[in-house]
Amino acid sequence: MNDTGTRERILQAAARLLAESGGAPVSTRAVCAAAGVGAPTLYHHFGDKDGLLDAVVVYGFERYLAEKRARPSSGDPVEDLRLGWDAHVEFGLGQPAFYALMYGGGRQAGAASEEARRILLGMAEEVARAGRLRVPVHTAASMIQAACMGVTLALIAAGGDDRELSSRTREAVLAAVTTDETEDRPSSVSAMAIALSSALGGDGPRTLSAAEASLLREWLGRIAVE
Template sequence: MVTEEEDTQRHRVRETILLAASELIAEGGAAAMTTRAVAVRAGVQAPTIYRLFEDKQGLVRAVAGYVLETYARSKDVADDDADPVTALRVAWRAHIDFGLANPGLYLLMNDATRANRGAEASPPSDIPDVLTVRVRAVAAAGVLLVTEERAVDLIRAAGDGVIRSLLASPADAERVSTLSDDMLNAILGRIVEGRGETSARPVDALLIQLRAVADELTDLSAAERTLLREWVSRGDAGRGSVARDVAAFGSRSAGG
């Protein structure tokens, strides 16, 4: 039976190894993270690494998770009381800056996450994804014109493209700022009301807002909130009838 002291020591050694591996990647890229180099940097024997992570691929996944956790805890620099679109811009720029300042860590984090959906590369469940949180705030403000999932996918893909493009060729501060801002403005112009031309119907923003705040409508019963979420989650083909249903539901609720 493992004692609490042994478990604490195991956790401490594991954290030391992950820190050593992440430092090696930051200094020399993914190729610098050999098992031998990690063991020397962490002050442990190679068998200890294999005992904790099974093999090098297991270590890579764990390092990606460690980096992602550290990143998620540090990148949410926007004030929660700020305008939600402004807060989203701040989070976007922090994401771009991190990728450019830590290319080895960023590429490992993203490539390992793609290859291991749901594995150790994913952040712990108690760490909210900052982008998802910021997009949810935009939706709750009633100005998001696409679903939250669609917005997150678009912004994440655009950010990854910007970072990889800038890493592939030398870029001065002006080019970094211009490309980053232009890309985000192009995305916001398609997904946020009043930020550009869009073919989205006015009702879309209302339905997306209702979906974002459904759990906060405590005057409704649990069954009514479930029904509301079902209405606003229907496909584009039924958007007109959904709007009428929501309006009728609101009138009935207001009238008691």
């Protein structure tokens, strides 16, 4: 088997052992035995155990992202945030050892974690463009991510018994960062500023100079946080 195939086999073995471990440590010896390779082969591909665990985190993120990419929009951007939250929690509870490595172990997943962040930012952007975001896009994404991660790690630690904790926290966070669909949107100046800022993206109107566009974005940012 080629090097790529061997590396993938080791990753799959490590991932399977982690999933079956219930959070207990997994040794490199056990991974080597499950993958049918010797320790020198594992170290050739990953350097050491930390290198293997870093690679497993990336592998776990890729599985998580595959699910996120395949999820269709509901047509309601706020509902998409709600469904995304629930899917995130379910992934963590279904893969607790993976999740603990991904979000509780202080490890980095490079491009994969950056893509997960971009997906969340994109969802928050859609809410902003609909005029339903109470806070700036990056603030909303950070609040949602922090709360969802905290809830998931808490549920994993508790054995996943208190699912109501997730739904209550989710609704509290969504109420803090989004408006109800029936709310009188024109009365929310900050929501309109956020929507306009999101619609402009990185470019200002062609009728404005670069300096004017920059000033406009600064003004909108100030209004958005009022």
